[in-house]
Amino acid sequence: MTERPHAGSSLYEDEAVTEPHPLTQSLQRWTQRVRAFDRRRPLVWDLLITGFFVGAALVDANGGWRNTAPNTHVPGWQVFLMSLGLSVPLFWRRRHPMAVLAMMVATNLLSNWTGAMLQAALIQMIVLFDIAMRLPLRTLGRAGLLMTAPLVVGAVRFPRDSWDQQILPNVWAYALVALFGIAVRSRQDYTAALVERARRLEIERDQQAQLAAAAERTRIAREMHDIIGHNLSVITGLADGGSYAAAKSPERAAQALEAIGTTSRQALSELRRLLDVLRDDAPATAERSPQPALTDLDQLIDGVRAAGLPVRSTVSGRPDSIPAGRQLTVYRVVQEALTNTLKHGGPTATATVAVSYTDHGVTVEVTDTGTGSGGGAPGPGNGDASDRGNGRGNGRGLTGMRERTSLYDGTLEAGPLPGPPGGWRVHLHLPKDSETP
Known part of the structure; x- marks a missing residue:
């Protein structure tokens, strides 16, 4: 962070103005552009996000899933369908977040039951983030419990270490994603409140100016x-x-x-x-x-x-x-x-x-x-x-x-x-x- 003191102002001679770091400014500009594009073309943005994660899930289904799966004998066609079930519903996450999460959790439940334990299950965190940003906290709690069910099934069906080592890391990851979504939501609400307050103050300022003009005309x-x-x-x-x-x-x-x-x-x-x-052109020294x-x-x-x-x-x-x-x-x-x-x-x-x-x-x-x-x-x-x-x-x-x-x-x-x-x-x-x- 850099500090630049006010010049020529005795009122602020002991204070300093803090300017954002250039990296922070670049990040803010990039974020604003992404949000602006999302507001203008939400369907295009959803297609891009969904396409990216579908591609990543299919790449993992091509054989990479065997590196972490406790059961490597799951049929390839079944892995392909489960990968699509964990990624394609992402397109509807904003309109029907809980339905999309339920579909993905059901697919993940099948994945853990068969022992494939596909890494594409991590895509659920994107839906969880959207739920934390847009829906009430009680809905977020239900979503967390729903996502924990496949973890318990996998730990029971294919126990490798202690159960807490198989469940708790994922639960902590879900919690961090939810907290991040809540933080972003709070920031957006705060910004919206500031914008609304500025709008009201601007309206009040215009009203005060109109009242002052009316009083002056009356005088x-x-x-x-x-x-x-x-x-x-x-x-x-x-x-x-x-x-x-x-x-x-x-x-x-x-x-x-x-x-x-x-x-x-x-x-x-x-x-x-x-x-x-x-x-308007009256001299000040008139x-x-x-x-x-x-x-x-x-x-x-x-x-x-x-x-x-x-x-x-x-x-x-x-x-x-x-x-x-x-x-x-x-x-x-x-x-x-x-x-x-x-x-x-x-x-x-x-x-x-x-x-x-x-x-x-x-x-x-x-x-x-x-x-x-x-x-x-x-x-x-x-x-x-x-x-x-x-x-x-x-x-x-x-x-x-x-x-x-x-x-x-x-x-x-x-x-x-x-x-x-x-x-x-x-x-x-x-x-x-x-x-x-």
């Missing part, structure tokens, strides 16, 4: 919904408000156009940053902009106000040590709640955003006085009817908010306020002691 769809939905709602509100003010106050119209340009550029920048993640955080809430609220929705915000407590993931969740929930108010609150709607930081986590409540009719703030259009539902509650936005909240074991409540005056309420709570995913 990207959620981000795109939040980015595009909010910014388009703001742009629509600004455009409608600007067209309304153009006739009476050109300066307000110019401000609306400027705000539209700013919001559009911001939305385009966020969308490009998100889509860059999907590019610029990475930070995700929105709690410090960006004021800018978000100012943009909604510019779109025509009056928003009052209050903050209590201090956002000490709130992880970035929770900050993004709070930001997106507030963004989605205000976007829905822009879409569906009606022209007279107002909104209130209350953020509270405590020792137990962060709580956000967004309420509005919208009628839920889909009229929007000064003209943001009707929006997506799927977001409206029974007032706004059945669309992708609410689903995205719930998914984000569940990542941090938080709670989210969304629903209409009792009227009059009515309106809509979104309540979010993220516990401080929840584990960061």
